[in-house]
Amino acid sequence: MDRFDAMQAFARVVEAGSFTKAAQTLHMSKTTVTQLVQQLEARLRVKLLNRTTRQVKVTADGAVYYERVVRLLADLEDADTSLSSAAASPKGRLRVDVPSPLARLLLMPALPAFHARYPEIQLHMGVSDRVVDLIGDNVDGVLRGGEVTDPSLVVRHVGDLQMGVYAAPSYLERAGWPQHPKELEDTHHRTVGFMGPRSGKVAPISMRLEDEHIEVQGTYVVAVDDGNAYLAAGVAGMGVLWLPHYMAEAHAVRGELVPLFAGWHADPMPMYVAFPPNRHVSAKLRAFIDWVVALMAQHAPVVAPLNRTAQCISTCRMVAASSDATNLAT
Missing domain, CATH: 1.10.10.10 (Winged helix-like DNA-binding domain superfamily/Winged helix DNA-binding domain)
Known part of the structure; x- marks a missing residue:
């Protein structure tokens, strides 16, 4: 045998x-x-x-x-x-995990071009907003939004999602049009809560206007842990949303969502690719990461690389001595 x-x-x-x-x-x-x-x-x-x-x-x-x-x-x-000439043409199964809205709106539409370039890579793509155990779940890499706080992972900052605050016309007709973000903490206003995958807590909305920086918690009647459900709740008029522009764009064009607080800017959401430091960075994983980097450059370019790098170093283990990690970080 x-x-x-x-x-x-x-x-x-x-x-x-x-x-x-x-x-x-x-x-x-x-x-x-x-x-x-x-x-x-x-x-x-x-x-x-x-x-x-x-x-x-x-x-x-x-x-x-x-x-x-x-x-x-x-x-x-x-x-x-x-160790072979096949390195120029990556092949085999690649297991990755990505956020559900990003998969639906950005990755899947671009997937035919990836397949045309790498026809022998078989993608097993987990689509969720859950926290993945890369070792236990045998996942090669993940694409996630927000600062990576797991010190055991090697990460690459691949983009920054521009964020905005939106509400459905039905909500504004019912609750009124807020002129200042702090009005979202009034008793008659509601937000849609998004629960962190680890803590289960609802994060506040962070916004800036010139030198003014505020955080708004708001009051919610529904909180979810999935990006697509979060968007659907906002479109249904359940409350004010804090959304990446790419998720809101089509709904804003159709008049299903309205941007709020002109002049204010929500803090961007950093996007990272992460993988275990002891996991060999195969040609197929490298190809996937390069593809994601190119997509993010189109839809969510890095806006503050120096600041983000400082934050990343404080929260993540960067294995710069490894040739794999060095190649991914450049």
């Missing part, structure tokens, strides 16, 4: 949920795939899969083994790629 072939066959069966489909993607016969998995189970003396005439399900032991196998196969693939 070739252990590499057996592990690859097992992983593909788990992902496809079928020996037949796994065999097709591996360009093997169903009999060969079945034999490889059986030989692997015999060697390990553990049942990895439960088979019926209708479906294949991974066992508890099989699920644990699968996560280790996937990581091992990815590391082997990266090692081969980094």
Whole structure:
């Protein structure tokens, strides 16, 4: 038994949920795939899969083994790629996690161009606003907004989302048009709360007018932890929103949202790509990061690199001595 072939066959069966489909993607016969998995189970003396005439399900032991196998196969693939001419044409599976609104409005529309340039990269893209355990979830990298406070991660600042304050016409008709941000703390005004993924707390709105800097907490009747739901609540008239311009633009054009507080500027939201310092920066991860950097340069260019860098150094572990980290940071 070739252990590499057996592990690859097992992983593909788990992902496809079928020996037949796994065999097709591996360009093997169903009999060969079945034999490889059986030989692997015999060697390990553990049942990895439960088979019926209708479906294949991974066992508890099989699920644990699968996560280790996937990581091992990815590391082997990266090692081969980094030492061959294939480095010029990245390939293989890449697991990333990105915010849901950014995926829907910016990344997905641009994805055909990424695929055309890197046709052999298979993206497994988690789309959420949750906090991801990069090691535990076996994720190669994440794209996130806000300052990165995990000191165990290597980060690259890739852009700054310009923010604004908006409300639906239905809300303004009901509550009145506020002239100053502090009016949002009046009893008759409401905001839509956005809960931090770690703390569950609702962050205040931070705004500036020349030398004046204020933070407004506001009062909310609904708070959510997903960007798309946050936007939908605001469009429905549930309260005032603090939004990146790219999320609000189409709704403002259609008259579904109205910008508030002319002359005031909301603090921009920094965007970062992060990955574990002990994770090899493969050619495919580097390609993804370069693509994200180019997109952010179009839609959310960095506005204050020196200030952001100082903030990042104070909160993040920058592994500048590593060639991978150095290349990503330039």
